[in-house]
Amino acid sequence: MKPTPGRWPIALTCVLVVMWLLLNQTLALGHLLIGIVLAVLLAWATRYLRPLQPRISRPWLFVPLLFMVLADIVRSNIGVARIVLGLVGERKVRSGFVRIPLDMRDPHALAVLAGIVTSTPGTVWVGVDEGGKRLTLHVLDLRDESEWVRWIKQRYERLLMRIFE
Amino acid sequence: MNHVDLPLWVTIPGTLLLVFGGLLVLIGSAGLVKLEHFYARMHPPTMGTTLGTGCVLITSMLVSSALEQRPVIHEILITVFVVMSAPVSAMLLMRAAVYREHRKRPEPTQPLDDIGGTIPPRD
Numbered sequence: 001m002k003p004t005p006g007r008w009p010i011a012l013t014c015v016l017v018v019m020w021l022l023l024n025q026t027l028a029l030g031h032l033l034i035g036i037v038l039a040v041l042l043a044w045a046t047r048y049l050r051p052l053q054p055r056i057s058r059p060w061l062f063v064p065l066l067f068m069v070l071a072d073i074v075r076s077n078i079g080v081a082r083i084v085l086g087l088v089g090e091r092k093v094r095s096g097f098v099r100i101p102l103d104m105r106d107p108h109a110l111a112v113l114a115g116i117v118t119s120t121p122g123t124v125w126v127g128v129d130e131g132g133k134r135l136t137l138h139v140l141d142l143r144d145e146s147e148w149v150r151w152i153k154q155r156y157e158r159l160l161m162r163i164f165e
Numbered sequence: 166m167n168h169v170d171l172p173l174w175v176t177i178p179g180t181l182l183l184v185f186g187g188l189l190v191l192i193g194s195a196g197l198v199k200l201e202h203f204y205a206r207m208h209p210p211t212m213g214t215t216l217g218t219g220c221v222l223i224t225s226m227l228v229s230s231a232l233e234q235r236p237v238i239h240e241i242l243i244t245v246f247v248v249m250s251a252p253v254s255a256m257l258l259m260r261a262a263v264y265r266e267h268r269k270r271p272e273p274t275q276p277l278d279d280i281g282g283t284i285p286p287r288d
Binding site for chain 2: 019022023025073074077080081083084085095114115117118119120121122123124125126127138140
């Protein structure tokens, strides 16, 4: 079956142009034109590879998301460093799997969540079951399972659903 | 050899960030040796790829911008590529480990989702 092309990926085109200019560290007209030609060609090619396009309804919410992720990365880096250096006192660190029921269905939102969770030291994404209803994570310092469920659902899932749905 | 004088506002934060980033990578690697199980070992090296790399890249931007007398920010691209690629390899490793765990079990048809709440003992 011949795949049907999706609508034109505007965001991808813009990102590719910006990437080209950053790589060449210039804003010269010539490079801008080459970048636009390349971006349009590549975006045209990927339309057939991936017909499913994300629908981003509130793109400005990526800004608070970015700062939230940065804060969490710094905090969990400190947390994992304490565990490795044995600075957690007498407490025995227990790690394990956490199952989190998800309301989010958008594959792009799930991909972003997977990236966030795995980029944060102390949590690794294991997978979602069929239909994407339940997410499995591995957590290094598992004290309270419901705390992790709350953390993912209230902190990230709600925001990602507002961005993507 | 060319001797370049960098201003103090570059050298001091740059040095601190490099030392801090290096420490994070070191602690992350130590965790890889120290922790007992594969699943637990997945976590500490992430420190190096996130905050560790971040510190080094910020230093690179600071020093290059001061040397070239113009803003040098294409290190952001490295961040983007690391953020996009590192989780993929971590997830692949994790899934491979979970599948291997299931193959060792008596009932290999168990779904991936059905793993115990605590990590299995080391063999």
